[in-house]
Amino acid sequence: MDGDPLSHGLWERTAPPAPPPTGLEGDIDCDVAIVGAGFTGLSAALHAAAAGASVAALDGAEVGFGGSGRNVGLVNAGMWVMPEELPKTLGDKYGAALLKLLGDAPRAVFELIDKHKIACEVERSGTLHCAVGVKGFAELGERERQWKSRGAPVRLLGKAEAEAKIGTAAYAGALLDQRAGTIQPLAYARGLAAAAIAAGARVFSASPALACEDDGRRWIVRTPQGALRAKWVIVATNAYSVAPGGALRAELTHLPYFNVATAPLDEAARRAILPERQGCWDTRQVLSSFRFDQAGRLVFGSVGALRGTGLPVHRAWARRALAKLFPRLAGAPFEAEWYGMIGLTPDHLPRFHRLARNVISFSGYNGRGIAPGTVFGRCLAELATGAIGEAELPLPVSQPKTAPLRHAAEAFYEVGAQLAHLVDARF
Numbered sequence: 371m372d373g374d375p376l377s378h379g380l381w382e383r384t385a386p387p388a389p390p391p392t393g394l395e396g397d398i399d400c401d402v403a404i405v406g407a408g409f410t411g412l413s414a415a416l417h418a419a420a421a422g423a424s425v426a427a428l429d430g431a432e433v434g435f436g437g438s439g440r441n442v443g444l445v446n447a448g449m450w451v452m453p454e455e456l457p458k459t460l461g462d463k464y465g466a467a468l469l470k471l472l473g474d475a476p477r478a479v480f481e482l483i484d485k486h487k488i489a490c491e492v493e494r495s496g497t498l499h500c501a502v503g504v505k506g507f508a509e510l511g512e513r514e515r516q517w518k519s520r521g522a523p524v525r526l527l528g529k530a531e532a533e534a535k536i537g538t539a540a541y542a543g544a545l546l547d548q549r550a551g552t553i554q555p556l557a558y559a560r561g562l563a564a565a566a567i568a569a570g571a572r573v574f575s576a577s578p579a580l581a582c583e584d585d586g587r588r589w590i591v592r593t594p595q596g597a598l599r600a601k602w603v604i605v606a607t608n609a610y611s612v613a614p615g616g617a618l619r620a621e622l623t624h625l626p627y628f629n630v631a632t633a634p635l636d637e638a639a640r641r642a643i644l645p646e647r648q649g650c651w652d653t654r655q656v657l658s659s660f661r662f663d664q665a666g667r668l669v670f671g672s673v674g675a676l677r678g679t680g681l682p683v684h685r686a687w688a689r690r691a692l693a694k695l696f697p698r699l700a701g702a703p704f705e706a707e708w709y710g711m712i713g714l715t716p717d718h719l720p721r722f723h724r725l726a727r728n729v730i731s732f733s734g735y736n737g738r739g740i741a742p743g744t745v746f747g748r749c750l751a752e753l754a755t756g757a758i759g760e761a762e763l764p765l766p767v768s769q770p771k772t773a774p775l776r777h778a779a780e781a782f783y784e785v786g787a788q789l790a791h792l793v794d795a796r797f
Contacts, residue, residue: 623776624712
């Protein structure tokens with residue numbers, strides 16, 4: 371996208387073309403101005419335009435440039451934290467509402483894909499949360515209990531059944547979530563953009579928001595070559611926020627995450643590894659993830675940034691790890707490598723912010739961008755178009771708070787991931 375093969379890697383190579391790039395020139399009046407053209411911003415644009423609002427969305431680079439175009443592509447339900455933590459932290463009202471919204475979020479993604487015929491390599495066979503050792507298996511057993519008590523279609527697999535579904539004996543078991551699946555994330559973002567444009571929204575690339583000013587009647591979002599004048603402003607930049615969304619960036623701690631992709635595997639390997647095509651991640655603190663793309667490439671990732679000393683360290687670790695998990699892949703060449711940033715909040719839960727009069731935002735997805743971003747974008751559109759009130763949102767309103775020791779934590783995550791991958795005796 372920006373001439374850097376480590377920014378979007380395989381996804382940029384295999385996604386359908388983006389909508390023709392158009393920069394904002396001149397001034398435009400609209401009902402809803404959206405800053406950020408990732409999953410949240412594009413979902414908001416699509417839903418607001420479908421409701422009859424005039425909508426304009428801006429991105430400083432292009433559609434899906436931030437986290438939306440760099441992630442693993444797992445369409446998961448819920449958040450990283452256990453389901454019972456949501457009502458404990460948010461209270462019964464918001465906890466129940468957020469659990470319901472996020473539990474149903476993968477279905478919302480798949481429905482949009484079907485409705486708008488988005489070509490994004492969708493697989494709906496679920497995901498597998500893989501247990502590392504006895505502790506990991508016990509953790510997944512508790513997660514199964516909590517989701518099942520809410521009627522979710524999840525099932526804990528023992529070691530033998532997990533081995534048959536994954537293709538490795540490395541795990542003590544796995545939790546199968548049948549609500550979930552995988553997509554090509556950049557293709558999904560580009561498909562959302564096309565659907566939003568077809569619904570009447572305007573999407574502008576290479577148009578960074580430089581300032582946001584209230585003239586007492588409308589908001590003026592200024593870009594280098596023009597401005598949007600809008601009743602509502604949706605800020606949908608999350609971990610890639612810059613000014614004037616600097617307060618959102620300051621409340622998020624960046625966790626780097628990288629992926630590598632093999633060349634397409636032979637038919638025997640495709641039958642032996644993930645034969646049902648679930649996406650996977652494990653219970654390690656420095657976790658790993660893996661899934662197939664449509665062409666039979668295995669996409670494998672973990673915590674870490676592919677820059678500086680991290681590039682050779684994480685690349686070498688990925689080769690060792692793949693060979694340990696799947697011995698038939700020893701020496702398999704990598705076709706692509708890339709990384710991005712996850713935005714973490716202190717409690718690992720998202721935030722809803724009213725940044726000013728009629729300026730609203732969701733952020734803090736904590737590694738769950740696809741499904742939550744899609745439904746949060748819909749919520750923001752509904753709020754801006756008057757379909758719901760603020761009290762009907764799944765989160766209470768709050769103001770951004772700078773994350774404590776953010777810079778130190780970010781350095782720790784990046785360096786710590788390198789150290790973990792240097793000394794990881796399991797791989």
